[in-house]
Amino acid sequence: MRPLAPIGLFALLALPLPWLTGSGTVLNLATMVLMLATLGQAWNLLGGMAGQFSFGHAAFFGTGAYATAIVQIRLGLDAWTGFAAAVVAAVAMGALVGFASFRFRLRGSYFALVTLAFAEVARILANSLEVTGAGVGLLLPLAPGLDRLQFADKAGYYWFALVLCTAGLLIAARIRDTRLGARLAAVRENEEAARALGVVAFAVKMQAIVWSAGLAGAVGAFYTQLFLYLDPHIAFGPQVSVEALLGPIVGGTGSIWGPLLGAAVLQLLGEVTRALTGGVTGANLVAYGIVLVLIVRFFPDGMIGLGRPRALDARGVSG
């Protein structure tokens, strides 16, 4: 298997970081990068590989985050069951959104809008229902232990995030290198042509959104384990959907490494902005917005496409 070697190498190189650095800040930053890279990878499975731009990945992230919290708090089950429930619930949410959108052949801006609306509906429901703790949110009791998927030190969470990120890379590589990946690429480039060649666009897009939602749900569950607190805005707010797409767009949607590169660059940029502005709230997001516009303007293939020859746009003009 050709692509597995780099992924294995990445996991191996990233593994010893907690022993190499004594700095909690560095470890926190690395954990955030891995978490956002995985969320970005989830977005990439649908947005990058299938060309379906979602503006509502918060719907899947939040479903996963709430599912694990509810299983642990309301049902009193362990965190592993919660984690599994998070993935299952997010997959169900993905299947629901996907079925509704793809059945009616929504695409482009319409798909972006409908995913945004689903995330908003989820936010309003979480804000109103008893089981999700409504506007107050849910608080997980602090109880470190492997059965609770809580760790006394930061290294545990770092490795947890590394496992998720590696799993995301493996899923992405696997999809890319199988027929599903080829079919998704065909749908992305020209859905009518793909259909004419016998690709069942609905079926392959459903597979993409289910994988994407499941992975995003796993990241949501990780978030819950890490911060032990959830409210409707944290879980389903538009900023989650934005975080999900920023990394892959900045890093490059065409590659399985794009989301990781994008997440790392954005987190470092965020740290630099914080340092320069003395921690003014929102300054890092101003920088993200500017980078987003510049990337779309100058590097439509993302940073990972920097070394490659520029693709021609619709008018046949390079760059």
Add this chain to the structure above:
Amino acid sequence: MLEPSILTASLVHGLANGAVYALVALGLSLVYGVLHIINFAHGALLMAALYAVYFLVDRAGLDPYAAIPILVPAAGAAGYVLHRWVVAKASRGREEAVLLVTLGIALVLENLALALFRSDTRTIETGWAFAMVAVGPALLPAAKLAAAAGALVAVALLWALVRATDLGRAIRAVAKDREAARLVGIDVEHVFALAFAIGTATLGAAACLLLPTYYVSPQVGHGFVLIAFTIVVLGGMGSFWGAFWGGLLIGVVESLGGLFLGESLGQIGIFAIFIATLLLRPTGLFGRAV
């Protein structure tokens, strides 16, 4: 049991809000109709306009309605520049790129506001803030009634602009067939930017009308952007009267939703309509087949 008068009052409130929603949505719809782009920054631009009004009132002591002749051209000019030198340049006409670029603009504006003004909710003080007017069984703040009336006037002016001026004819020509418009000598890029400018200019007017009964905060655009999208999709993307009737309808749905389901859950009616329209009739109630 619900009294009919409460229901009627709720309807009147909904219609008054809906008129302003229609104005906000028309700006979005016009941009879609001409440019075929979805402007995610619409809400953030409204937020920026609301801050502009706030400072004109709070610092310069201007009446919010007297700010209209200042803010409409200023917002229009900002929109022209924004489209011509940022949106058009960065997206080069690709649909996904436009979504991302306008999202980037929204991120910059919202967080710039957050960094500069903090997340405080600000309101303006006016002498007539508590004046009430009876409309049937409903007791409406005078400012809300004025906003609805002003919005209707603005909608009528917008209609006249699109229908009866050379610019309007050029806009409609470009909306219909941009290559043919280019061939008859219309400067298409200029008209694109002008359409975008009209979209933001309506936000300037809407901001002046809204602020006396509303508030401004860095996130204030979020609520409006989804409501405006719902209206535009419901009415049919690019349809003028679709956006108008859609605005009134959504105002009523929001008001009744709040009455029956409460403030928080009441919003769900809007999104249910949004999703149902997108799925079942993406061309909207008034739109032509795409």
